[in-house]
Amino acid sequence: MKHKLTKAAASATIAGALLLAAPAVAQAYVPTSPDTVTVTVTANGPVPIDGFTPGASVTFTLVGRGVTGANIATANLPVTSASVIKTADSSGVATAVVTLPANPSGSYTVSATGPRASAGGGSGVNAGGAGGTALPATGVDSQSMMGIWIGGGALLAAGATVAVAAKVRRNRAETNS
Numbered sequence: 001m002k003h004k005l006t007k008a009a010a011s012a013t014i015a016g017a018l019l020l021a022a023p024a025v026a027q028a029y030v031p032t033s034p035d036t037v038t039v040t041v042t043a044n045g046p047v048p049i050d051g052f053t054p055g056a057s058v059t060f061t062l063v064g065r066g067v068t069g070a071n072i073a074t075a076n077l078p079v080t081s082a083s084v085i086k087t088a089d090s091s092g093v094a095t096a097v098v099t100l101p102a103n104p105s106g107s108y109t110v111s112a113t114g115p116r117a118s119a120g121g122g123s124g125v126n127a128g129g130a131g132g133t134a135l136p137a138t139g140v141d142s143q144s145m146m147g148i149w150i151g152g153g154a155l156l157a158a159g160a161t162v163a164v165a166a167k168v169r170r171n172r173a174e175t176n177s
Contacts, residue, residue, distance in 0.1 A: 064108030
């Protein structure tokens with residue numbers, strides 16, 4: 001009976017640690033703000049997005065399977081992200097060029113973040129094949145909850161350590177008497 005309790009406590013501790021660690025590892029950076037326009041990319045080519053303040057710096061972030069810093073994606077790699085900064089032209093259009101792999105896998109999105117000229121924003125049309133704007137960001141951002149997840153995991157690990165130490169102390173006391 002004593003060993004079953006110890007094994008159950010150890011299993012629960014390991015399962016809890018895995019549950020806390022998994023969400024942090026599996027997510028790629030996706031920018032969200034009122035000044036962000038997100039476009040789904042289905043083909044290679046330039047991705048022009050309008051509605052920015054002329055001359056403003058616009059950060060384009062490509063998210064998809066195997067994305068690298070050179071805006072090139074490679075199949076069969078985890079979902080990652082890469083960013084590049086472009087300048088909006090005199091009409092408020094900023095353009096980034098995206099190159100997808102020969103056999104793209106999954107979905108690819110480009111988010112453009114920068115000062116918007118108007119609240120209505122632009123159309124976010126992709127000359128390479130698709131377009132549309134994203135829904136507004138609502139709810140809880142997992143990045144803002146990271147401290148809570150880490151703190152909870154540390155408390156769980158500390159509690160498990162104290163429980164195991166107390167159990168070992170009791171077993172040694174019973175053996176010595």
